[in-house]
Amino acid sequence: MDRLWTQMVRPAALDDAEGIARVHVATWRSAYRGLLPDDFLASLSESNYAERWRRVIGEGSSRVYVVDEADDIAGFASGGRERAGEIGFAGELYALYVLEGAQRHGHGRELVRAVAGALRELELPDMIVWVLRDNPTARAFYERLGGRYVRSQPITIGNATLEEVSYGWRDLGEIRY
Numbered sequence: 001m002d003r004l005w006t007q008m009v010r011p012a013a014l015d016d017a018e019g020i021a022r023v024h025v026a027t028w029r030s031a032y033r034g035l036l037p038d039d040f041l042a043s044l045s046e047s048n049y050a051e052r053w054r055r056v057i058g059e060g061s062s063r064v065y066v067v068d069e070a071d072d073i074a075g076f077a078s079g080g081r082e083r084a085g086e087i088g089f090a091g092e093l094y095a096l097y098v099l100e101g102a103q104r105h106g107h108g109r110e111l112v113r114a115v116a117g118a119l120r121e122l123e124l125p126d127m128i129v130w131v132l133r134d135n136p137t138a139r140a141f142y143e144r145l146g147g148r149y150v151r152s153q154p155i156t157i158g159n160a161t162l163e164e165v166s167y168g169w170r171d172l173g174e175i176r177y
């Protein structure tokens with residue numbers, strides 16, 4: 001199908017921190033409505049996240065990518081070395097968020113491609129991602145990309161205890177774009 005939108009995925013610069021924070025908070029609020037407590041979602045602060053993302057981009061230990069649509073950041077992703085000591089995985093997709101109004105435009109797929117490229121550069125041969133169990137959209141997306149279910153565990157976010165599940169690709173070449 002011909003795409004009617006143009007997309008550009010690029011490495012994030014420090015100046016993108018505010019735009020990333022805007023997408024982060026808006027997407028948490030739309031995607032996690034009903035999953036996380038309303039007061040927790042309402043309390044998310046763009047300025048706190050902007051500061052956090054500025055630090056992450058500046059430190060350089062995670063690779064961060066953004067996608068622009070109509071000259072504005074419509075989504076972002078980050079990844080790097082696996083953080084929790086999961087056996088069999090050295091690389092991790094840490095975060096992937098696309099604004100509700102820009103979903104199903106192929107941005108998620110291109111952001112994963114960018115993170116996988118970064119993992120290759122870091123000589124990390126595989127990738128794991130954690131996703132809320134009750135997030136069917138993201139689970140369908142990772143399953144579409146060929147992710148294999150790894151395991152589940154509880155996660156505490158704010159005051160809520162939820163279940164998260166992981167998907168893995170034992171070889172980055174197994175990601176089906």
Ligand SMILES: CC(C)(COP(=O)(O)OP(=O)(O)OC[C@H]1O[C@@H](n2cnc3c(N)ncnc32)[C@H](O)[C@@H]1OP(=O)(O)O)[C@@H](O)C(=O)NCCC(=O)NCCS
Nearest residue numbers: 031097098103104105106107108109131137138140141144
């Ligand atoms: C998950 C997410 C990143 C996917 O991004 P996206 O840009 O919409 O995904 P793409 O357009 O690249 O979709 C690629 C394929 O994944 C599958 N897919 C994506 N969204 C889907 C959905 N809602 N239902 C079923 N399949 C879906 C489709 O096969 C799609 O290909 P198609 O559109 O040609 O059919 C996006 O929905 C999102 O940000 N969700 C909210 C936040 C979130 O849950 N992030 C993940 C946290 S771990």
